[in-house]
Amino acid sequence: MGRQPCCDKLGVKKGPWTAEEDKKLINFILTNGQCCWRAVPKLAGLRRCGKSCRLRWTNYLRPDLKRGLLSEDEQQLVIDLHARLGNRWSKIAARLPGRTDNEIKNHWNTHIKKKLVKMGIDPVTHEPLNNESKPEQSSSPENEGITNSSSEDNSSTTPTSNCSTDDDSTLLDSICNDETLLKSLSLWLDEPPLADASWNGAGATAATETCSKETSLPSSREDNIAWLLDCQDFGIHDFGFGCLNHNELNTMNTLAKE
């Protein structure tokens, strides 16, 4: 009889979200936090599947999201991580603060994949597409990074077979041993990812504090919502919202409740 749908199909709206729906969802999450997605549509007054709400929130409405194209450093990091983890986008996204698995997956399929093919590199195995023909830009830094990491990895395993290296410490070790990746990370440290601290409460830094000071939070819930929607319109990064750590977001939640 087939699988039961994740939610009642009757009366469930599909397709692009409207500003009104976004507003309702943001309002609800700010007031109640993230809990029991199945109940969210009903409680928030949305004719949507709970799954759809979760996706909308995590991929689009979440306040710590960076918007816009991935930087060169981010792209390089994605390539390196993909070489190790394969298509495990959520794991990759976890290492790119402010980026979602969906966003990275899309970017991989539309940009990076083609880029690698153009460079003569198999986007799946991260090996040269044809051993005989040399990659066009073999001298480019990017390519060096890829070649280094893949030669290092492929000596024993394929990217996907590396799945057993779920152990983060092993991954971290391998990252620490990767010069290209370290270079990317050091570039990041020069310009810390704003969102990094936001979802890792304890990771709040002086930069965060500075940023928070400069970012004046709206005082009322209505202001919060309008402000959040504006943030989505302009890209959260531009607002410096990414500087907020989890505690600060909780503060916003508290404000919203009052």
Added chain:
DNA sequence: AAGCGTTACAACCGCCACCGC
């Protein structure tokens, strides 16, 4: 200016793992 092809990305679908009962 219009039609067509391509690109980019939001959203959906189905499967799977985990958790509580």
Added chain:
DNA sequence: TGCGGTGGCGGTTGTAACGCT
């Protein structure tokens, strides 16, 4: 220990925007 519910993940699709002829 098995079962059902739920959330998360990765693959895929749909469509709006853009570029080219």
